[in-house]
Amino acid sequence: xxxxxxxxxxxxxxxxxxxxxxxxxxxxxxxxxxxxxxxxxxxxxxxxxxxxxxxxxxxxxxxxxxxxxxxxxxxxxxxxxxxxxxxxxxxxxxxxxxxxxxxxxxxxxxxxxxxxxxxxxxxxxxxxxxxxxxxxxxxxxxxxxxxxxxxxxxxxxxxxxxxxxxxxxxxxxxxxxxxxxxxxxxxxxxxxxxxxxxxxxxxxxxxxxxxxxxxxxxxxxxxxxxxxxxxxxxxxxxxxxxxxxxxxxxxxxxxxxxxxxxxxxxxxxxxx
Ligand code: PEP
Ligand code: MN
Numbered sequence: 001x002x003x004x005x006x007x008x009x010x011x012x013x014x015x016x017x018x019x020x021x022x023x024x025x026x027x028x029x030x031x032x033x034x035x036x037x038x039x040x041x042x043x044x045x046x047x048x049x050x051x052x053x054x055x056x057x058x059x060x061x062x063x064x065x066x067x068x069x070x071x072x073x074x075x076x077x078x079x080x081x082x083x084x085x086x087x088x089x090x091x092x093x094x095x096x097x098x099x100x101x102x103x104x105x106x107x108x109x110x111x112x113x114x115x116x117x118x119x120x121x122x123x124x125x126x127x128x129x130x131x132x133x134x135x136x137x138x139x140x141x142x143x144x145x146x147x148x149x150x151x152x153x154x155x156x157x158x159x160x161x162x163x164x165x166x167x168x169x170x171x172x173x174x175x176x177x178x179x180x181x182x183x184x185x186x187x188x189x190x191x192x193x194x195x196x197x198x199x200x201x202x203x204x205x206x207x208x209x210x211x212x213x214x215x216x217x218x219x220x221x222x223x224x225x226x227x228x229x230x231x232x233x234x235x236x237x238x239x240x241x242x243x244x245x246x247x248x249x250x251x252x253x254x255x256x257x258x259x260x261x262x263x264x265x266x267x268x269x270x271x272x
Pocket of ligand 1: 042068072122123124125146176211
């Protein structure tokens, strides 16, 4: 215990492990030099909505379907998610369409409910929920850990350390924009986080340009920049009717726009 508490060299660091970590999720490998695409709505809203988006993103080349069932919203008056029913719908899509899923867990007491969810997301607001991180560390579930919107690189890596030091090495770091003085965009996507995290750590790095800008019209350009910078994965919010979305419609692209984005992102990956 003492040894862990005072460890100077992080388990996630390049000093501990030179080679990139590869997270293998039923044959889908994140961090192996390829580009993993995670896409879907901010929130699961209905059976019809999630099936229709899932079919579209799968067809366009998404490796994973994302969808929030538990939504940690800034205001308690905003849509909080379908909760357990949302997870049930995602699992139904997973089985029917044979696509692995990513969903945010906000409380360790929900771990049983998330047993068949392929990647557990920890949101920006929960990056330093150490009780949750430690509980996830005691599982073997892959975790997508989103950088807190006011967290340094060191802080996101020491948060990852709460998971790694409990014995779970399946962690993917996700850059999703930070809060700066700029208000034109919702957040400022920190592209430098990609090479910086790759230098500091062997963990795979994903980029979320949707929350990173808050603007659907910027999502494609930022995705290409993220791939060019060396991102292992992209996480994109896609909605079949962005204008009617229960959450984050402004930053959600349509399935048609997503299809074009995937083609361009793969082409950029090819070049680098
Ligand atoms: C999300 O992915 O929908 C989300 C809530 O993200 P963040 O935690 O980065 O705000
Ligand atoms: Mn969202």
